[in-house]
Amino acid sequence: MAIVDLVMPKMGESIMEATILKWHKQPGDKVKQDETVLEIATDKVDTEVPSTTEGVIEEILFKVDDVVPIGSIIAKIRTTSDEKIEKYKEPEPAGIAEEKSGIPESAVTNGSFERPAYQKQPTYASTDTHTPTTVFKPQTTNGTGNRFYSPLVLNIAANEGISMTELEAIHGTGNEGRVTKKDILQYVTARDQETSSASREFTGKQTYVQPASGQPSSITETKSPEFIHGGNVEIIEMDRMRRLIAEHMVRSKHTSPHVTSFTEADVTNLVLWREKIKTEFEKREGTKITFTPLFIEAIVRCLKKYPFVNSSVEGSKIILKKDINIGMATALPNGNLIVPVIKNADQFNLVGLAKQVNRLAESARNNRLKPEDTQDGTFTMTNVGTFGSLMGTPIINQPQVAILATGAIKKRPVVIETEQGDSIGIRHMMYLSLSYDHRIVDGSIGASFLSEVAKALENFDPGRSY
Numbered sequence: 275m276a277i278v279d280l281v282m283p284k285m286g287e288s289i290m291e292a293t294i295l296k297w298h299k300q301p302g303d304k305v306k307q308d309e310t311v312l313e314i315a316t317d318k319v320d321t322e323v324p325s326t327t328e329g330v331i332e333e334i335l336f337k338v339d340d341v342v343p344i345g346s347i348i349a350k351i352r353t354t355s356d357e358k359i360e361k362y363k364e365p366e367p368a369g370i371a372e373e374k375s376g377i378p379e380s381a382v383t384n385g386s387f388e389r390p391a392y393q394k395q396p397t398y399a400s401t402d403t404h405t406p407t408t409v410f411k412p413q414t415t416n417g418t419g420n421r422f423y424s425p426l427v428l429n430i431a432a433n434e435g436i437s438m439t440e441l442e443a444i445h446g447t448g449n450e451g452r453v454t455k456k457d458i459l460q461y462v463t464a465r466d467q468e469t470s471s472a473s474r475e476f477t478g479k480q481t482y483v484q485p486a487s488g489q490p491s492s493i494t495e496t497k498s499p500e501f502i503h504g505g506n507v508e509i510i511e512m513d514r515m516r517r518l519i520a521e522h523m524v525r526s527k528h529t530s531p532h533v534t535s536f537t538e539a540d541v542t543n544l545v546l547w548r549e550k551i552k553t554e555f556e557k558r559e560g561t562k563i564t565f566t567p568l569f570i571e572a573i574v575r576c577l578k579k580y581p582f583v584n585s586s587v588e589g590s591k592i593i594l595k596k597d598i599n600i601g602m603a604t605a606l607p608n609g610n611l612i613v614p615v616i617k618n619a620d621q622f623n624l625v626g627l628a629k630q631v632n633r634l635a636e637s638a639r640n641n642r643l644k645p646e647d648t649q650d651g652t653f654t655m656t657n658v659g660t661f662g663s664l665m666g667t668p669i670i671n672q673p674q675v676a677i678l679a680t681g682a683i684k685k686r687p688v689v690i691e692t693e694q695g696d697s698i699g700i701r702h703m704m705y706l707s708l709s710y711d712h713r714i715v716d717g718s719i720g721a722s723f724l725s726e727v728a729k730a731l732e733n734f735d736p737g738r739s740y
Contacts, residue, residue, distance in 0.1 A: 276352070277332060277352055277353075278327045278329065278350070278351045278353060279349075279350060280311060280323070280325065280347070280348055280350070280351055281345055281346065281348065282314070282323075282342050282343065282344050282345060282346045282348050283323060283344070283645070284344050285316050285319070285344065285645040285649070289316050290343060290344055290433075291316075291341050291343050292314040292315060292341070292344065293314060293315045293316070293340070293341050293342075293514065294312060294313075294314055294336055294337070294339065294340050294348070295312075295313040295314060295315050295320065295339075297312045297334060298310050298311055298312055299311045299312070299325075299331045299349075300331060300334070301331050301332065301333060302330065303331050304329075305325045305328065305329060305351065306325065307324075307325055307326065307328045308324045308325065309324060310322040310323070310324055310325075311323055311324065311325050311331070312348070312349075314342075315515075316518075316645075319643045319644070319645055319648045320643075321643070321644060323348075325351060328353065329352050329353040330352045331349060331350075332349075332350040333350040334348070334349050335347060335348055335350075343426065346426070423452070423453060424452075424455075426455055427454070427455060427458050430455065430458050430462070431458060434462050436458070436461075440461075441453065444458060444461050445457070513610075515610045516610060522672070523669050525672065526669050526670050527669065529672055530670050530711040530713065531711065531712040532667075532670065532711070533710055533712045533715075533717060534667045534668075534707055534708065534709045534710075535707065535710075535720050536665060536706070536707045536724075537705070537706050537721075537724050537725055537728045538703055538704065538705045538728070539703070539706060539727075539728035539731045539732050540688065540701050540702070540732050541683060541703070541704050541731050542701045542702040543733075543734045543735070544568055544702075545683060546702075547734065547736045547738070548563060548565065548568065555628075559625050559628070561628055561632050562628070562632060563628050563740070564628070564631065565683075566631045566655075566657060567624060567627035567628040567631050568624070568731075568734075569657070569731070570600050570602070570627055570631070570655060571624055572727055573600065573655060574598055574600065575730055576723055576726040577598055577620075577653060577723075578598070578620070579723075579726060580719060580722065580723040580726070581594050582675075582719055583653065583675065583676045583710065583719065583723050584598060584652050584653050585652075585675055585714065586652075586673040586674060586675060587673070587675065587711065587713055595652040597617070597618055597652060598618065598619050598620045598653070599615050599616065599650050599651050599652045599653070600615065600616045600619040600652075600653055600654070600655060601613040601614070601615045601616075601648075601651035601653065601654035601655070601674075602614060602615075602616065602631065602635075602654070602655055602657075603654060603655070603656035603657070603668075604634070605660070606638060607639060611656075612638050612643065612648065613648060613651065613654055613671055614648055615647065615648060615649065616630045616631070616634065617650065623740075624740050625740060634647060651674060652674060653676060653677070654670075654674060654676075654677040654678070655677070655678050655679075655680065656668050656677060656678070656679050657679075658679050658680065658681055658682075659680055659682035659683060659704065662682055663681055663682060664681045664684070665705040665706075666679040666681070666707055667707060667709060668709050670709055670710070670711060675711035675713075675715055676708060676709065676710040676711065676715060676720070676723075677708070677709050677710075678706065678708050678724070678727065679707045679709075680704060680706055681704055681705035682704070683702050683704045684702070684703055685700055685701070685703075686700070686701060686703045687700055687701075688701045688703060706724060706727060706728055708720055708721075708723065708724040
């Protein structure tokens with residue numbers, strides 16, 4: 275018999291945490307290998323976490339709605355050869371579970387923090403495949419007010435910009451006055467309710483003063499002003515995904531100086547070709563042909579000519595991506611958007627692209643996307659024309675440096691240049707817009723790439739096969 279740790283899986287290079295939505299198994303329940311143990315959610319996708327072994331759930335370390343760092347131990351599974359099931363042990367005191375959560379030291383990125391001293395005692399289970407865990411044993415306080423802080427608390431503090439001075443002033447409710455995850459999250463919530471960033475005065479929060487004795491000396495509380503909404507209104511709380519999308523969009527605007535260029539394309543040949551072959555295509559290939567794979571096909575060819583548009587930025591370094599992984603913004607039934615990714619899109623022909631587009635769109639609408647379906651995108655396309663918009667100014671999907679929007683295709687009278695002279699004809703016209711990161715994509719590159727995409731669509735061969 276051995277204890278195997280179930281850890282929060284890595285879900286992408288930019289995802290550092292996930293929210294627990296539902297536990298399918300409880301302590302004492304049997305579980306088979308690859309059987310679903312719980313459901314989790316990130317800002318990109320909801321997914322299931324399977325068991326890595328067969329056995330019995332020994333312990334669950336986090337509750338529903340807890341936000342858990344990637345790499346943390348979320349449950350323990352006891353492998354056994356008999357049918358005997360031990361009773362669930364009582365939960366440990368507050369603050370202890372998070373200290374034993376198994377968060378790797380690399381997850382604590384507190385640049386200005388000096389970690390308080392602690393001792394490590396590696397323990398090994400009686401199986402060759404079990405990864406050794408590290409138990410953190412705090413040293414006693416040195417009388418100067420310094421306390422032991424778990425890696426999870428330090429990680430939250432670093433991510434929220436909480437200084438060590440602030441951290442030491444937070445009243446801890448854990449064992450021996452330690453600051454627990456609940457304590458620091460309550461502090462962050464209260465701190466974020468400030469009304470004046472200039473004066474740095476906080477309202478609607480409790481301020482805890484932590485002296486060297488370890489006891490709170492005073493607690494002061496001020497009330498935040500209530501917002502008065504005039505007229506007949508309905509107040510709706512954002513759901514989890516909408517809050518995450520909002521944070522992601524604000525972070526993108528803060529990260530990249532956005533520039534947007536526009537052009538239009540005569541896509542008459544493309545529209546007429548699709549209309550002519552769509553019935554035969556679906557009958558022969560077993561999937562529909564939409565405009566999206568046709569747009570992606572043109573984008574892929576142009577990205578090879580302009581590699582800087584298929585890149586990312588890390589500090590002062592430009593990371594040119596050799597893979598071309600196209601993300602396609604997809605609307606969900608609740609109105610939110612998700613961006614599944616077609617990996618190595620340049621290796622598919624039109625039929626393959628159509629099947630990938632339809633598969634990912636169907637999975638997104640039915641909440642069946644896997645974590646890998648939304649990872650490693652290098653460029654994103656969003657079809658705002660689906661909703662009737664002529665054009666849009668999309669926000670870059672970090673850490674990418676560009677995103678292209680296609681508008682609605684409309685019939686318009688336009689001037690047509692021919693060998694016999696100019697004439698006016700009815701054509702299918704579409705606006706294209708490209709938002710790009712001006713740190714590395716200059717206007718000349720951005721506009722040239724966009725014009726190249728428009729030219730590829732205009733020069734579509736109406737006599738081609740698929």
